[in-house]
Amino acid sequence: MFLSPGIQARGIQLLLGRMMSRVHKDLRFADIPKRTEALLVETGAGPVPCTVYRPPAGTGTPAPVYVNFHGGGFVVARPEQDDHICRYIAATAGCVVINVDYAVAPQRRFPVPVTQAYDVTAWVAENGPTGGWDGSRLAVGGHSAGANLTAAVCRMARDRGTFSPRLQIIDSAPLDQLADPATKQSLIAKPLLSPQLMRVFTAAYVPDPAHRADPLASPALADDLVGLPPALVITAENDRLREEGDAYAKALEAAGVPVIHRVFEGVDHYFTHTGPVPAGKAAIDMMATTLRTALSV
Numbered sequence: 179m180f181l182s183p184g185i186q187a188r189g190i191q192l193l194l195g196r197m198m199s200r201v202h203k204d205l206r207f208a209d210i211p212k213r214t215e216a217l218l219v220e221t222g223a224g225p226v227p228c229t230v231y232r233p234p235a236g237t238g239t240p241a242p243v244y245v246n247f248h249g250g251g252f253v254v255a256r257p258e259q260d261d262h263i264c265r266y267i268a269a270t271a272g273c274v275v276i277n278v279d280y281a282v283a284p285q286r287r288f289p290v291p292v293t294q295a296y297d298v299t300a301w302v303a304e305n306g307p308t309g310g311w312d313g314s315r316l317a318v319g320g321h322s323a324g325a326n327l328t329a330a331v332c333r334m335a336r337d338r339g340t341f342s343p344r345l346q347i348i349d350s351a352p353l354d355q356l357a358d359p360a361t362k363q364s365l366i367a368k369p370l371l372s373p374q375l376m377r378v379f380t381a382a383y384v385p386d387p388a389h390r391a392d393p394l395a396s397p398a399l400a401d402d403l404v405g406l407p408p409a410l411v412i413t414a415e416n417d418r419l420r421e422e423g424d425a426y427a428k429a430l431e432a433a434g435v436p437v438i439h440r441v442f443e444g445v446d447h448y449f450t451h452t453g454p455v456p457a458g459k460a461a462i463d464m465m466a467t468t469l470r471t472a473l474s475v
Contacts, residue, residue: 184284187253187382190375191282201262202453205462210265217276217309221297223290224281228298229257230309231268231275240306242273242315242344242473245299245331247280249322249350249448251379252291255282259451260321263462270466273473274311276302280327283382291383292394295327296334303341315473319347319410319465321450322419323379326351329397329426336405343407345472347465350414350447353398353422355380355390362418370447371418398422403433410468411439412461417447438468 213232218225233241246264248257257279264275280294299318306313320328325348332346359376384390393400409430413423420441427439442449445457452458 184382184385186378187284190251190253190378191255201259201451202455202458204455205451205453205458206262207266210269212261212265213268219298219301221294221301223286223293223297226281226294226298227279229264229277229279231264231277233268233272233274240310240312242317243276243302243306243309243311243313244271244273244469244473245276245278245302245316245318247278247295247318247320247324247327249320249324250282251352251375252283252288252323252326252383253379255279260324263321263450263465266462267466267469270463271470271473273315273317273469274309283379284385287382288384288389288392288395291327292330292334296331299331299335299343300340313341316341316343317345317347317469317472318343319345319349319469320351321349322448323352323383325349326353326395326397329353330394332407333393333397333400336407344475345410345469346407347410347412347469348423348426349412349450349461349465350417350419351397351423351426352376352379352419353396353426355384355396356387356399357422359418362421364416364418364420364446366416366446369416369418370452376418398426398429403430403435406430406433406435408436408472409438410465411437412450412464413439413441414445414447414449415441415443416445419447440464
């Protein structure tokens with residue numbers, strides 16, 4: 179029996195959501211305390227719940243702020259999967275972290291998550307005094323689907339002239355929704371992402387093929403990257419998404435955007451959550467260290 183992409187996506191939400199958001203026990207940074215509060219931001223596509231992570235007691239001046247978008251193929255809505263990263267970054271980079279619970283497909287399709295991601299980030303940039311952070315020292319980043327949203331937010335901010343992120347973090351991003359997933363190769367026999375799963379994600383998130391080449395859906399297809407924020411691009415050697423991430427880093431660099439690009443060897447998609455632990459910790463520390471430098475000036 180044929181099941182529509184929407185039904186398949188809802189099945190993934192119900193059956194695989196918890197498994198997909200599981201974090202390796204040795205990547206949970208259990209020694210870092212959790213200082214959080216709830217936040218609800220109104221956007222042009224409805225209210226968006228967020229979790230605010232606070233750094234350790236500061237110096238009296240407002241801390242910079244980092245807006246984080248979780249992954250999950252645009253289908254799984256589990257921002258808590260990034261709790262370990264948010265706590266580590268808040269503690270190590272000394273910034274406030276806003277973890278965004280954006281809407282997901284098939285219930286809310288493209289461009290709703292993009293609108294929500296942008297509007298939340300714009301609100302964060304504008305409401306520093308209310309929130310207790312420095313909105314002028316802002317960075318944005320994400321993992322997998324969240325990294326796609328990060329690229330879209332930075333593009334919209336540039337085009338609208340609203341705010342200027344000091345850094346964008348793009349970790350293991352799906353950046354080309356137009357290409358057939360079967361053409362995206364891995365160096366290992368059974369990578370985490372299968373072509374069938376990727377097709378379900380794409381069909382649920384961007385059901386109209388005519389919209390899949392939109393730069394807000396497929397940032398890798400954009401030909402006007404000049405003026406985007408400095409970027410930290412992380413790719414995994416065995417990930418089916420590695421080639422498009424590598425290519426995007428090169429395209430940003432060719433457009434004059436400052437880029438730090440690191441390919442982590444011997445790992446697959448989402449290794450910052452599932453391990454191997456040494457590589458996962460190294461990547462998360464690289465995010466925090468790069469953020470600390472970018473937000474300190």
